[in-house]
Amino acid sequence: MFVLYNTPEGRGIMETIILHADLNSFYASVECLYNPAIRNLPVAVCGSVENRHGIVLAKNQQAKAVGIRTGEAVWQAKLKAANLVVVPPHYDRYLRFGNLAREIYCSYSEKVQPFGMDEAWIDISFPGRTMDQGYEIAEKIRRRIKFELGITVSIGVSFNKVFSKLGSDMKKPDAVTVIDRDNYKDKVWPLDVGELLYVGYATKRKLNSWNINTIGELADIDAVFIREKLGKCGTILKDYAMGNDYSPVENTQHETIIKSIGNSTTPPKDLCSTEDIKITSFVLAESVARRLREHGLKGKTVQIYIRDCDLESFERQGQLSDYTNISSEIADRAMKLVKANWYFNKPVRSFGIRVTDLASSKGPIQISIFKEENKRFKTMDLEYSIDSIRKRYGPYAVQRAVLIHGRDCGDLSDSTEALMRKVSFNTGEKR
């Protein structure tokens, strides 16, 4: 986008220049900094190392090279590399390095929009500044991250957010890629359509079924056809493919100081069945989701906490396919974690749910509903409506059907938050 400017220094045309910076193999790189001896070995950061059910949360280049993937079980990963170094995650360290990187970005712009812990958009548009100068700034940032932090970053430089994000993926680690108006057709259009931001698995499958396999083919598709098929989302996707993304870089970094939002409860009666836990998880998920919405946040990782009647406890976590503040998505993910990790051999005394990996619910993340299109939109609208009904008529005005049978688990309701301990387990949240 070009903006006309008229300042005391002069007048002219300002071109939008946006960087997308993506710290490479972020968790694993930070772990290697703290333990340089493992730097040249395949390293996987895994949840619950002691347990067979632990999964790979992140890996370094060496682990990637032998085919280890994020999300696979630790034992599977070890089959691929006998010398695999498995380390537990240290989120405090990642947060620290994420913030240090952000400080560097902020020295080049006031408009820095974090996207998860390891990515950020930086708007460096300035009257008279050219794309070539944008490239020079990206190079400076790349060198500073390496020299000052000891980790590497790949940066995409482009005239919009969607293309700059594609750019940061093109060359890595430790590289800068420019996608400008002269080269985007050559660089972007041959890419698989699934690479485009907001094209999730379901959307990709649909597009493929209509013979749209590359971003170029999406850009070229008949506007009426795509609108008929995918609605407004389809039109926006086509625009993105054509390079017509005008979404601003929002300075949301100060809103994400809250690290996590969670609730836990110790109900009057131990929870003994899947049904008991399911009901409880809906209650907890509803209050967690509501508080996420209040803070204008969404999260991508769900953690559960279980303490049994012998007071032994454990935590597990799993990723969502998308950032969310929808209670049913949080509850469903929590239940999957319960089913995968809890054998109901002992009654549950306390149960908690927490959502981490937070990002602002404003800005472009909202459009990630492309994955399941308008259905998620509707659920989101519904939950916002329920929030306002409860605000006006009290917490019992609307109840989830699953809770009607839940009375014998103790009077669990979103309203009985006095019983629930916010901040509950582990490090807790800053409020």
Ligand SMILES: [Mg+2]
């Ligand atoms: Mg990264």
